[in-house]
Amino acid sequence: MGEILSANSIEGVVRKDVPERVISRLPIYLQTVETIAATGQATISSEALAARSGVSSSILRKDLSQLGRSGRRGVGYSCEDLASTLRTFLGLDRARSVAIIGAGRLGSALADYAGFKRRGLSLTAIFDTDEAKIGTVIGTLPVSDLTELATWPEDIDLVVMAVPASAAPAAARIAAEAGVRGILNFAPTVLDAPDSIRVHQVDLASELQVLAYYSALDSAPLNPGFEEHRN
């Protein structure tokens, strides 16, 4: 045991509990540093890496320092080492298997996303409940019946949920029973899932509505005088 521990640092140091905010930035750093490594550059400073990742250099250093010492003072971070540290820390050294539920337009489009393998993920299966779709091929994978998820021969770690809101809760229940550990939910509905399963929401309309708020903000004042509402 303790693979996870040794993963983070060479000297058997601690795995402090790393806040989710930090975790959510690591994939960005990973992607940036991989891009830089691909150009042949051997090292990069926190300043430069932060700028290209859209964060401040101090937060980048704080974040990376939580994975154990990974940079060298006076030099910067080794691109290769850092990429490898990040991959290991995120658990991507062995590819995580992903299934897509929903073989409609969105599911098909996401399945086509070329970057799975390159980013430590392996698309293992696509499920649907629609008999007309089952058996058709998307990319290289045939669409399987969702009921087969429960007895699927390979472990499925993560699910991308690309079904209508009405179908999402039932599909989530099936995924949870099959032992899936995380769901990325594109359906515009809050899923309540057991604690064993982690759900992240991606809602096109909600994201656009937030942007709409800010777009309205500086072009036209709304609600004049709403300040005064106090009681």
Next chain:
Amino acid sequence: MGEILSANSIEGVVRKDVPERVISRLPIYLQTVETIAATGQATISSEALAARSGVSSSILRKDLSQLGRSGRRGVGYSCEDLASTLRTFLGLDRARSVAIIGAGRLGSALADYAGFKRRGLSLTAIFDTDEAKIGTVIGTLPVSDLTELATWPEDIDLVVMAVPASAAPAAARIAAEAGVRGILNFAPTVLDAPDSIRVHQVDLASELQVLAYYSALDSAPLNPGFEEHRN
């Protein structure tokens, strides 16, 4: 640099400055309360609305209190009034116009998303640079040449970017020059845009990598005694 632009101090309009965290939850409340209103229920308590939105009741009350008084003590919130307050606050009372850039599989799938109008958004145009795609029809909209965005007759408030990472920066520049106020970027690359434009990132692989981290976390038993390492 840090995309943390302060959206408060713009154009002289000083409104009580509502934190982004709060703004990002409002669309969820809106959707939940609309669903409840559709069942005919007239009022709802903070407790119930919070549970169905996946937040705590105290945070819901704090959030809503920032939009002015919207509930009634002893009773709860009027579903209709609250929905209307939220829509107005988010600037959705007049539909915000959205364009999609990228008429590939993802762009087409997103264009098909039925909920635009219902959620205060109006899909106005779809752009691409590929001549083979220009002129084809997606849903009810023809695909237009991206160069036309600059002189598009209708105002375009928001853009959904559904192009490969390599094409995203150039497309973002065109959008920025056309006066677009917000970009929802599905391309897996950090866009740096002028301050006048707000960029939100949706990255399939990054989201899955975060889920991968947590899935690895508790499937492996935690190191016994790891508590003690905390300092």
Next chain:
DNA sequence: CCCTGTGAACGTGTTCACAGCC
């Protein structure tokens, strides 16, 4: 008595500034 609205306490995340090592 019910349920919102809110100050005050608490906890978490970010920035600052510099010590420490290259």
Next chain:
DNA sequence: GGCTGTGAACACGTTCACAGGG
């Protein structure tokens, strides 16, 4: 001199608990 790593200061977000109107 350059750049990381990190405590300490600061800012922000959440929860608590209760005052106060219905």
